[in-house]
Structures are given as structure tokens and as C-alpha cells.
Amino acid sequence: MRYSGFKVIKEALTGHKGWKPAWRDPEPQSHYDIIIIGGGGHGLATAYYLAKEFKQKRIAVLEKGWVGGGNVGRNTTIIRSNYLLDGNEPFYEFSLKLWEGLEQDFNYNAMVSQRGILNLIHSDAQRDAFTRRGNAMILNGADAEMLTTAQIKKRYPFLNTEDARFPIKGGLAQHRGGTVRHDAVAWGYARSADSRGVDIIQNCEVTGFRITNGKCLGVETSKGFIGATKVGCAVAGSSSRLMSKANMRLPMESHVLQAFVSEGLKPVLPGVVTFGAGHFYCSQSDKGGLVFGGDLDGYNSYAQRGNLPVVEDVCEGGMAIFPALGRARLLRMWGGIMDMSMDGSPIIDKTHIDGLYFNGGWCYGGFKATPASGFCFAHLLAKDAPHPFAAAYRFDRFEKGMMIDEKGMGNQPNLH
Numbered sequence: 001m002r003y004s005g006f007k008v009i010k011e012a013l014t015g016h017k018g019w020k021p022a023w024r025d026p027e028p029q030s031h032y033d034i035i036i037i038g039g040g041g042h043g044l045a046t047a048y049y050l051a052k053e054f055k056q057k058r059i060a061v062l063e064k065g066w067v068g069g070g071n072v073g074r075n076t077t078i079i080r081s082n083y084l085l086d087g088n089e090p091f092y093e094f095s096l097k098l099w100e101g102l103e104q105d106f107n108y109n110a111m112v113s114q115r116g117i118l119n120l121i122h123s124d125a126q127r128d129a130f131t132r133r134g135n136a137m138i139l140n141g142a143d144a145e146m147l148t149t150a151q152i153k154k155r156y157p158f159l160n161t162e163d164a165r166f167p168i169k170g171g172l173a174q175h176r177g178g179t180v181r182h183d184a185v186a187w188g189y190a191r192s193a194d195s196r197g198v199d200i201i202q203n204c205e206v207t208g209f210r211i212t213n214g215k216c217l218g219v220e221t222s223k224g225f226i227g228a229t230k231v232g233c234a235v236a237g238s239s240s241r242l243m244s245k246a247n248m249r250l251p252m253e254s255h256v257l258q259a260f261v262s263e264g265l266k267p268v269l270p271g272v273v274t275f276g277a278g279h280f281y282c283s284q285s286d287k288g289g290l291v292f293g294g295d296l297d298g299y300n301s302y303a304q305r306g307n308l309p310v311v312e313d314v315c316e317g318g319m320a321i322f323p324a325l326g327r328a329r330l331l332r333m334w335g336g337i338m339d340m341s342m343d344g345s346p347i348i349d350k351t352h353i354d355g356l357y358f359n360g361g362w363c364y365g366g367f368k369a370t371p372a373s374g375f376c377f378a379h380l381l382a383k384d385a386p387h388p389f390a391a392a393y394r395f396d397r398f399e400k401g402m403m404i405d406e407k408g409m410g411n412q413p414n415l416h
């Protein structure tokens, strides 16, 4: 069924009797050509592009819970391509371009809103660094603009540009950045993958791999053994736990990241703003809530909830640039499990086990990567060769010392 304005009007006039479930609820078959583990944004996007772009057949996505219950439905919805390094910037710009056509492509309203993102500058050294980043973005075909304090004040009048502890000295803007309704991304990919014949099997946890003579023959699940010619793992925060079942120890740690939403307010924040002297970022949802977040909780965990010291830290960051935030009431907060890699960049690669492929290490920036990650992982699975935009995201970069350390933090997963 194709969604359209015409369809909405027709259904409104005929008692909404013609809507069908957005995807089927199939029982697993005994064997698939390709199994994707994880029904988050990356897993579902991979299945969608495998079927649509790479014409693969007999594909299943196995999800231990429900579609959209992981980080894809827990993040703060920001998309951007304001990266510095060569390994990253072309990939994230490819992703942003896919976001720009996504709703027409998969026929679903994901509320892609290119309202812009602004990284605030608080020191001269930071201005130098952001100018360099902006130039790298432009050289890679992305958009970037340095703004003065006066330009910022005009667009964001409530930011404290007068007597702040960390004065605002300008900002790096990417006008094509913005927000997307996160869970609609999971639903849109799920629906379109399903309509192309992909089996999306929820409540099906992968509990192990069947590996014989160095080849992966399928997966053990809570619904029994399911055979596969190829298996792709895309379980984000659960990556280390899942891959340990194939006796792999990943260069990765799992950490908690929290998100916060205030009560609904009238429009006050036209775009996404990030604080440059601490970790705080904020946007306003279409329902009016201020959506914000900051640092990781700072210790390894698989809990999808956080602790109060980080709440205080994030709110302090917000108050430093946006004092009016103190008058808003906090409505909701939650946590997600982040797959933090050693250099802060992801991995999309084959493993040493024949037929077993891996996608993960998205740290806290994987939502914006969803379309490109799905596309590049699908390319790898279908052609057994890395997509050019993801060619640097290999396991062996840690062995060879070819890190893609965007923040220059070294092997400190919690700092990336």
C-alpha cells in the first residue's frame, strides 16, 4: 500500500477501514540468504537497501525485542555531517544526502527537518579549530558557515551573549543539518523492507552462532536454529555481548547515554544548538519539548537508564548558555546503550569468520549515520567488498594504527 495525501483523505471519508498493518509478523523460515541481527535503524536500513538497491532475496531481520525499542527510538534525533577527518566526512555527507531524499524514497513521513545546527565557539583557539573543520566540510562537498555573535543573537536571541561565564564568540553553522523523528525512521525502513519481501521477526533473540570449520552456518535463537548463507550483526550497544558468542573480543565498550525532554513550550529554538565549552546540545521537537543531552554517564553498563550526577552536569551546561532553560520543567528522561569504539569511529567490515559480517561502534552519533550505514553494510554483504565511503571503517585499523580519531582523545572510548 502506497501512502499519500490522497490515501489519507480517502480513508478519512470511508471510516479508516482500508489501512493495513505496516509490516507482517512472519514466523522464521529454516534458511535465509542473509540474516541481519538487530531491528534498530542500522539493521532495518541494511535490509531495505539489500532488497531495494542490491536486489537480494530471502532476507530476515531478527530483533530480540520490538522494532524501534533500542537506540533508534532513544536518541535526540540530530542529523548533521560536520566532521573533520577524511575517513568520516564523505561518509556522513553521503548519509545527509540520503536523508534529504529518504521520505520520498521509502514513502514514509519521517519528519526530516533541515532546521540547521550551530556549534557555539567560546575561545579564539576554538574558532581556529572550527574554521578548519568548516573548511574540511566544504572541501568534501558539505555546507558550512562561520557566524558572528551578532548573527547568532539575531537567530537565537535567548542565548546568553552578554555576561556568560563562557562568552559566545561566534559559531560554526551547518544549515542542512537538523532533526528527524527517530522512531519513524525505524518504522519507515521496516515497512518498506517488509513490502520488498524482508521477514522482520520480532521477539527473536540471537543466542549464539553455529560456526563450523571457520564458516558461519546460521544463528541459534529463542525461536530455534535459523540457517543463513551470510549473517550481518547490527546490534549497536549489545555488540560486544553478541560478538563474544562468536568468540570475538571487540575494540569497544558499552556505556549509558541519557536524553531529556522538557514540557511543551511555544517555539523558542529554531535549530539545533551545541555548547562548545562543555557537553550540552539542544533542539525543540515539533510538539514543543526541548530535547537535550550531554555526556555519557561514564562507566560501562548495559542498563537503559542513567544517574543523577549527569542530569546535574547536563543542566549546568544548558544553563551556561541558555539561562531561561531553568524555568522549564523536565518531563521525561531515559538512557540508551552506546557502542563506544576505541577511536570514536564505527566499523563496517567482514569478520575473520566466513559469512559473518559486523556493523557497530557508532558511539553516540549513529542515528545520523543510519541511511549511509545501511547502504554501505548492504553493499558489503551483497558484493563482499567495502563501499568506497566506508572503506576506512575496518577492524584492522586498530592493528595497523590507522585510527580515525575525530576528537583526538586516543584510546579512551568514554571520551569520544
Ligand SMILES: Cc1cc2nc3c(=O)[nH]c(=O)nc-3n(C[C@H](O)[C@H](O)[C@H](O)COP(=O)(O)OP(=O)(O)OC[C@H]3O[C@@H](n4cnc5c(N)ncnc54)[C@H](O)[C@@H]3O)c2cc1C
Pocket: 037, 038, 039, 040, 041, 042, 043, 062, 063, 064, 065, 066, 067, 068, 069, 070, 071, 072, 073, 074, 075, 076, 077, 078, 079, 204, 205, 206, 207, 234, 235, 236, 237, 238, 242, 257, 258, 259, 293, 334, 335, 336, 337, 338, 362, 363, 364, 365, 366, 367, 368, 369
Ligand atoms: C540518549 C541518546 C541520544 C543520542 N543522540 C543522537 C543524536 O542526536 N544523533 C545521532 O546521530 N546519534 C545519536 N545517538 C546514537 C544513535 O541513537 C545510535 O548510534 C544508533 O541508533 C545505533 O544504531 P541502531 O539504531 O541500529 O541501534 P538500536 O536501535 O539500539 O538497534 C540495535 C537492536 O539490536 C537488538 N539486539 C541486541 N542484541 C540482540 C540479539 N542478541 N538478538 C537480536 N536482536 C538484538 C536490540 O534490541 C536493538 O533493537 C544517541 C543515542 C542515545 C542513547
